[in-house]
Amino acid sequence: xxxxxxxxRDVWFGRIPTCxxxxxxxxxxxxxxxxxxxxxxxxxxxxxxxxxxKHFQKVMRQEDISEIWFEYEGTPLKWHYPIGLLxxxxxxxxxxxxxxxxxxxxxxxxxxxxxxxxxxxxxxxMSCVKEADALKHKSQVINEMQKKDHKQLWMGLQxxxxxxxxxxxxxxxxxxxxxxxxxxxxxxIYQTTTERPFIQKLFRPVAADGQLHTLGDLLKxxxxxxxxxxGREQNxxxxxxxxxxxxx
Amino acid sequence: MEEDEFFGEKTFQHCxxxxxxxxxxxxxGWEWRTLKDSSEGYMCKTHFQIKPETLMSHSGASxxxxxxxxxxxxxxxxxxxxxxTETTTGSQVIKYEYHVLxxxxxxxxxxxxxxxxxxxxxxxxxxxxxxxxxxYKTRLLQEPWDTITQQEHPILGQPFFVLHxxxxxxxxxxxxxxxxxxxxxxxxxTSWLSVVGPVVGLNLPLSYARAASEDE
Numbered sequence: 001x002x003x004x005x006x007x008x009r010d011v012w013f014g015r016i017p018t019c020x021x022x023x024x025x026x027x028x029x030x031x032x033x034x035x036x037x038x039x040x041x042x043x044x045x046x047x048x049x050x051x052x053x054k055h056f057q058k059v060m061r062q063e064d065i066s067e068i069w070f071e072y073e074g075t076p077l078k079w080h081y082p083i084g085l086l087x088x089x090x091x092x093x094x095x096x097x098x099x100x101x102x103x104x105x106x107x108x109x110x111x112x113x114x115x116x117x118x119x120x121x122x123x124x125x126m127s128c129v130k131e132a133d134a135l136k137h138k139s140q141v142i143n144e145m146q147k148k149d150h151k152q153l154w155m156g157l158q159x160x161x162x163x164x165x166x167x168x169x170x171x172x173x174x175x176x177x178x179x180x181x182x183x184x185x186x187x188x189i190y191q192t193t194t195e196r197p198f199i200q201k202l203f204r205p206v207a208a209d210g211q212l213h214t215l216g217d218l219l220k221x222x223x224x225x226x227x228x229x230x231g232r233e234q235n236x237x238x239x240x241x242x243x244x245x246x247x248x
Numbered sequence: 249m250e251e252d253e254f255f256g257e258k259t260f261q262h263c264x265x266x267x268x269x270x271x272x273x274x275x276x277g278w279e280w281r282t283l284k285d286s287s288e289g290y291m292c293k294t295h296f297q298i299k300p301e302t303l304m305s306h307s308g309a310s311x312x313x314x315x316x317x318x319x320x321x322x323x324x325x326x327x328x329x330x331x332x333t334e335t336t337t338g339s340q341v342i343k344y345e346y347h348v349l350x351x352x353x354x355x356x357x358x359x360x361x362x363x364x365x366x367x368x369x370x371x372x373x374x375x376x377x378x379x380x381x382x383x384y385k386t387r388l389l390q391e392p393w394d395t396i397t398q399q400e401h402p403i404l405g406q407p408f409f410v411l412h413x414x415x416x417x418x419x420x421x422x423x424x425x426x427x428x429x430x431x432x433x434x435x436x437x438t439s440w441l442s443v444v445g446p447v448v449g450l451n452l453p454l455s456y457a458r459a460a461s462e463d464e
Contacts, residue, residue: 078400080400109369109370109407110370110406110407111406111407112407113398113399113400113407114398114407123397127397131353131354134353134354135353186353195284195405196283196402196403196404196405197400197402197403197405198402200352200353200402201352202352
């Protein structure tokens with residue numbers, strides 16, 4: 001893990017330059033200027049956009065404001081997906097900055113989860129970490145941690161503190177010396193072309209013969225349509241992984 | 249992947265198939281939905297409930313008696329004068345959808361549900377909460393394994409409410425151990441759903457239990 005420290009830091013500190021514009025039908029008392037922000041790839045929209053909210057609410061009346069939500073080219077953005085995932089899935093082939101539209105009314109109930117508070121984001125994040133550990137360690141590592149360790153993981157993410165986060169996360173990324181890896185690899189594959197939101201299956205890091213599985217093995221197994229058959233020239237879809245506590 | 253687990257996906261599908269077979273016999277409305285190009289699938293049921301307006305406006309003990317009646321029963325009730333004026337408008341018919349999915353991470357079934365008015369407006373959790381019988385509310389507040397949160401349905405990608413699965417095997421293990429001890433077969437899905445279902449307004453007729461012990 002220490003050899004990969006540079007990679008871990010690059011992933012953690014990844015940023016997406018974003019331009020937030022208020023939806024044209026929102027009612028304002030004066031013109032709303034766009035707001036520019038560098039968004040952390042590893043975080044969540046509703047966790048890092050307090051300044052965006054304040055900026056636009058300054059030109060609106062209280063009664064015209066309800067729950068904030070974001071949209072890109074007509075697609076409501078799921079705040080519970082990591083920012084980097086949303087960008088890669090929807091906007092990676094467009095020119096920067098990423099242009100996001102901000103809404104304060106007509107919350108799309110059928111598409112988006114509500115985000116009533118920071119606690120909801122924390123609960124969602126911890127739920128993902130726990131599910132990943134269920135796959136990696138049968139939940140043993142996460143359950144043995146104290147509440148304060150869980151809190152430190154969350155605070156590290158919330159406050160963009162790499163060292164604080166990884167002090168705890170490294171325990172979630174270890175496995176016993178006698179094993180060759182985790183029990184199962186926690187992964188999700190997202191594609192815009194499929195109906196279901198993601199593919200998630202049980203996948204062992206080591207094959208029956210003891211060979212370590214590669215990313216290619218995983219893709220061939222769970223998402224064969226994304227992989228070119230042997231010996232054929234084909235446009236391979238670009239693969240981006242967002243490594244946080246869930247993935248190497 | 250491999251089925252070295254206690255309750256693997258194949259077992260899940262088998263239990264659901266048995267469960268649905270009985271559901272079809274008694275007209276209980278459960279169906280199996282498969283995913284395109286996949287062996288995966290889930291169980292689902294939709295039902296409608298009417299809430300008579302008059303009972304909601306009472307304060308005190310009578311309000312706690314949540315008579316959520318299935319439509320067929322409600323229409324058979326003799327209407328007294330006060331009820332006649334409160335005709336059941338579209339806004340008081342609620343559509344409940346229940347989905348039973350398999351979690352490969354926790355190796356247990358998970359209950360997803362949502363409710364909406366007939367015009368499509370979804371019910372918020374607090375609206376659903378109000379319609380849950382009082383005795384289950386107490387249990388919900390006391391038992392942390394019954395936490396309900398809003399989450400994305402992993403197959404449909406839409407917001408649903410979910411009963412958190414991480415403690416399921418804690419209460420299912422004694423049930424299964426006991427069934428082995430008394431040498432009487434049990435359908436995991438039937439037993440599990442009979443525990444978690446009523447908490448969110450889903451009831452199982454007793455005949456499911458008899459059917460489960462008959463299946464070999």
